[in-house]
Amino acid sequence: MTNEDIKNLILEIIKDIDDEADFESHDPDKALREQLELDSMDFLDIVMELRKRHKLQIPEEDYPHLATLNSCVRYLQPLLKDA
Amino acid sequence: MSAAIRAARFIPEVLLIEKHSRLGGLNSYFYRNNTLYETGLHAITNYADPGNKQAPINRLFRQLKLRRKDFSFCQQIKSEVVFRNLESLTFSNDFDVFDTEIRKKFPRAAVRFQEMIDFINHFDPFLPSPFRSTKFFLAEKLQAPLLAEMILCPLMYYGSSRENDMDLSQFVIMFRAIFQEGMFRPRGTIKEFLDLLFTHYLEMGGSLRKNCGVKKILIRQNRAIGVELEHGETLECDHILSTIGHDETLRLISGAGASQSTDLARLGFVETMYSLQHKSTPSLPKNKTIIFFNDGERFSYKNPTDFVDFRSGVICFTANFQGLPQKSMMEIRSTHLANYGKWKHLSTQPDRYSCQKQDTSRRSAQMLENLIGSFATNIVYEDTFTPVTIERYTAKINGAIYGSPEKVKDGNIGYPNLFLAGTDQGFLGIIGSMLSGVSIVNQHILPKL
Numbered sequence: 001m002t003n004e005d006i007k008n009l010i011l012e013i014i015k016d017i018d019d020e021a022d023f024e025s026h027d028p029d030k031a032l033r034e035q036l037e038l039d040s041m042d043f044l045d046i047v048m049e050l051r052k053r054h055k056l057q058i059p060e061e062d063y064p065h066l067a068t069l070n071s072c073v074r075y076l077q078p079l080l081k082d083a
Numbered sequence: 084m085s086a087a088i089r090a091a092r093f094i095p096e097v098l099l100i101e102k103h104s105r106l107g108g109l110n111s112y113f114y115r116n117n118t119l120y121e122t123g124l125h126a127i128t129n130y131a132d133p134g135n136k137q138a139p140i141n142r143l144f145r146q147l148k149l150r151r152k153d154f155s156f157c158q159q160i161k162s163e164v165v166f167r168n169l170e171s172l173t174f175s176n177d178f179d180v181f182d183t184e185i186r187k188k189f190p191r192a193a194v195r196f197q198e199m200i201d202f203i204n205h206f207d208p209f210l211p212s213p214f215r216s217t218k219f220f221l222a223e224k225l226q227a228p229l230l231a232e233m234i235l236c237p238l239m240y241y242g243s244s245r246e247n248d249m250d251l252s253q254f255v256i257m258f259r260a261i262f263q264e265g266m267f268r269p270r271g272t273i274k275e276f277l278d279l280l281f282t283h284y285l286e287m288g289g290s291l292r293k294n295c296g297v298k299k300i301l302i303r304q305n306r307a308i309g310v311e312l313e314h315g316e317t318l319e320c321d322h323i324l325s326t327i328g329h330d331e332t333l334r335l336i337s338g339a340g341a342s343q344s345t346d347l348a349r350l351g352f353v354e355t356m357y358s359l360q361h362k363s364t365p366s367l368p369k370n371k372t373i374i375f376f377n378d379g380e381r382f383s384y385k386n387p388t389d390f391v392d393f394r395s396g397v398i399c400f401t402a403n404f405q406g407l408p409q410k411s412m413m414e415i416r417s418t419h420l421a422n423y424g425k426w427k428h429l430s431t432q433p434d435r436y437s438c439q440k441q442d443t444s445r446r447s448a449q450m451l452e453n454l455i456g457s458f459a460t461n462i463v464y465e466d467t468f469t470p471v472t473i474e475r476y477t478a479k480i481n482g483a484i485y486g487s488p489e490k491v492k493d494g495n496i497g498y499p500n501l502f503l504a505g506t507d508q509g510f511l512g513i514i515g516s517m518l519s520g521v522s523i524v525n526q527h528i529l530p531k532l
Binding site for chain 1: 092093136137142145146521522525529530532
């Protein structure tokens with residue numbers, strides 16, 4: 001997967017969690033939770049969807065790596081490079 | 084059910100085991116003379132508009148992948164707390180109504196009430212914490228004993244498992260749920276609501292067994308390895324989430340036997356549903372949804388010494404919701420505290436038990452007529468449930484609707500793959516118990532997959 005693919009994957013998962021999520025003015029370096037009004041329960045959904053779709057096991061201590069869109073890409077790139 | 088839906092989103096094999104022939108537990112339905120009657124629903128708490136993303140109901144819908152637009156909800160018109168001959172407070176889903184009432188009727192407590200609201204708005208009731216008395220909190224915060232009791236009356240009737248007090252976290256949850264968010268009901272019947280949830284569960288890949296009691300939870304080396312069903316079959320599993328109650332779960336574990344989590348009294352209730360023709364009751368209130376009332380000097384929320392304590396209770400007009408289609412029949416529901424032991428003892432003598440139910444229905448109607456006007460001569464059908472009825476249909480110890488007075492907030496009952504959700508985890512009401520199921524699956528099961 002390219003960085004762009006990973007970005008789109010995360011946005012697609014978020015759109016699936018909340019079909020009214022607004023990405024218009026989204027800053028990829030700012031926290032997803034605050035910008036999109038996601039809570040910890042929604043956040044778990046991102047982790048679970050990555051597991052369901054790409055068999056990725058993300059340990060709890062790595063959750064902070066998924067804080068922003070860009071940090072998601074940095075963290076997931078090596079894990080999804082062959083996907 | 085919500086725990087099962089949540090689990091089925093990410094786990095291929097999820098089985099929901101239901102002892103009864105119908106889903107829904109306390110919020111189910113039955114048929115008499117080809118008419119569907121709901122068993123428990125007055126109203127659902129925690130109303131929020133669809134746009135309020137952080138509201139519990141919308142968080143719940145997202146977690147279950149349910150779409151709000153698939154459900155049609157009707158908000159309450161307005162409700163009331165009435166302490167007869169003393170004071171009344173009106174509230175609705177617009178918190179300003181309640182706020183204005185308190186400023187008008189308790190002007191000396193208005194500033195302190197606002198300070199209490201600030202406290203509630205900044206309090207996290209979901210953090211694990213020891214029991215903190217709401218009675219002491221309100222006495223200190225409001226310094227207005229009547230107002231404190233009037234605030235507590237609805238919150239206790241709709242969600243306190245503890246006599247004459249409630250845990251402060253529970254108080255905050257209930258205050259938000261009832262006064263700050265508000266009440267509503269599905270536009271259709273509870274059956275239609277349950278059917279939507281169940282269809283969704285099946286679509287997620289879950290399965291169900293009804294009429295299927297669990298005889299034993301099988302434990303090996305302190306791990307749950309499966310269940311033995313009442314008819315003898317054994318099912319193996321990786322995780323169990325029990326929603327039957329804390330002590331009720333412990334009773335199913337071999338060796339845990341008679342262990343009990345608390346000696347505090349469990350609270351029982353009686354409820355009578357009066358069915359009437361709409362046109363026969365023109366003088367009954369049409370703009371009130373629920374009335375929480377007290378007729379004594381002080382509000383007493385404890386196990387009564389007699390069969391029923393008629394001095395306080397709840398009156399629900401099930402037809403009085405905004406936009407609810409009017410039917411030819413209407414229902415009034417009355418709820419009071421009841422003594423399980425006395426009803427249980429009497430249930431061994433069916434004739435006397437039946438007479439006592441009739442007497443309860445009659446006396447409750449008399450009490451209600453003092454508050455809402457006459458209706459008893461127009462009753463077409465009536466049905467009363469007692470704590471024994473609740474015990475029979477839900478297997479809750481002592482028929483206690485709100486379960487154990489001691490809650491297990493993290494759902495952990497000492498096993499790495501057996502957890503508690505629902506009433507005894509501490510979230511009450513329909514939205515609360517559904518969120519409980521979701522949060523326990525999130526907290527304990529999904530991270531371990």
